[in-house]
Amino acid sequence: MEMTKRPRRLRYGESLRKMVRETRMDKSALIYPAFVMEGSGKEEEIASMAGQYRYTIDRLLYKMEDLLDAGVDKVMLFGIPDHKDEKGSGAYAEDGIVQKGFRAIKERFPEMYLIGDVCMCEYTSHGHCGILHGQEVDNDTTLDYLARIALSQVEAGADMVAPSDMMDGRVAAIRRLLDQNGHENVPIMSYAVKYASAFYGPFREAADSAPAFGDRKSYQMDVHNRREGVKEALMDIEEGADIIMVKPAMAFGDVIHDLKERVNVPIAAYNVSGEYCMVKTAAQMGYIDETAMMCEIAVSTFRAGADIYLTYFAKELAKCMDEGRIG
Numbered sequence: 001m002e003m004t005k006r007p008r009r010l011r012y013g014e015s016l017r018k019m020v021r022e023t024r025m026d027k028s029a030l031i032y033p034a035f036v037m038e039g040s041g042k043e044e045e046i047a048s049m050a051g052q053y054r055y056t057i058d059r060l061l062y063k064m065e066d067l068l069d070a071g072v073d074k075v076m077l078f079g080i081p082d083h084k085d086e087k088g089s090g091a092y093a094e095d096g097i098v099q100k101g102f103r104a105i106k107e108r109f110p111e112m113y114l115i116g117d118v119c120m121c122e123y124t125s126h127g128h129c130g131i132l133h134g135q136e137v138d139n140d141t142t143l144d145y146l147a148r149i150a151l152s153q154v155e156a157g158a159d160m161v162a163p164s165d166m167m168d169g170r171v172a173a174i175r176r177l178l179d180q181n182g183h184e185n186v187p188i189m190s191y192a193v194k195y196a197s198a199f200y201g202p203f204r205e206a207a208d209s210a211p212a213f214g215d216r217k218s219y220q221m222d223v224h225n226r227r228e229g230v231k232e233a234l235m236d237i238e239e240g241a242d243i244i245m246v247k248p249a250m251a252f253g254d255v256i257h258d259l260k261e262r263v264n265v266p267i268a269a270y271n272v273s274g275e276y277c278m279v280k281t282a283a284q285m286g287y288i289d290e291t292a293m294m295c296e297i298a299v300s301t302f303r304a305g306a307d308i309y310l311t312y313f314a315k316e317l318a319k320c321m322d323e324g325r326i327g
Helices: 007-011 014-019 057-070 097-108 139-156 170-180 198-207 227-239 250-262 273-284 290-304 314-322
Strands: 030-037 043-045 053-056 074-080 113-118 160-163 189-194 243-247 267-271 308-311
Touching (some): 007 014, 030 057, 030 097, 030 314, 053 057, 057 097, 057 314, 074 097, 097 139, 113 139, 139 160, 160 170, 189 250, 227 243, 243 250, 243 308, 250 267, 250 290, 267 290, 273 290, 290 308, 290 314, 308 314
Parallel strands (some): 030 053, 030 074, 030 308, 074 113, 113 160, 160 189, 189 243, 243 267, 267 308
Antiparallel strands (some): 043 053
């Protein structure tokens, strides 16, 4: 048989395969989500997320050093407060746990790029992402609180803020208050396309943020919707978002791809707790090759169009990049 077109020609040898790769990854795109809690000298393993911990600030600093040694220099911080109330006051308090965490990391590791998750669910006694009016989250009242949270994080050392609450108009409110206080150069990475997903279960244990009643489907997106993701992203960009995020990552590659075709800002994707848990649990049972699966899921997210990857596997992925397994 005479054939002039043979796609296999470009698959002979690792060097050649790497040269013609369509999807390339770099450690600079990795963000590690970390949990910080009050107290000292403690690391509490999260039962549903093997290998992940809640850290007191002194122990968190050792984790930061470990990440930097691996080449991961970007962290998103989530706080576990000792006290919660209806207005989530710990989220915007000057001495809030996240604010103290930012200051400590910035003082010890100024090269670490710090991102603040702007939400209220970890701090409210009811576990919802905003201020309640009866049993409904009051969108417009919540906006002022979200802006205060963002400002308090930036003043504590955050280099970027990332609103995850899914209130309408929150990006504009945050941008306005940051600019009014001289922080016009602080970027906003909006959780623009955040679905009401079953993949968040382990995180709610990690952050103690499950709602006390009801669910979050009145503000997070319906998993059936695709075009709505583009609408949400375009609205947030119009309000001033510098980066938009899709969450979760693995089950929404189609949405990431759609956004890549429609927007002109970087796209982040969050490899969430449920995705992490599935890989770790299956690996512990001996059903899969954890490293190979972890890498393949990451590659699929970048192949779909993501530029930035938030993942609990950040350190492990960085190692795989060093070893040439992905990249």
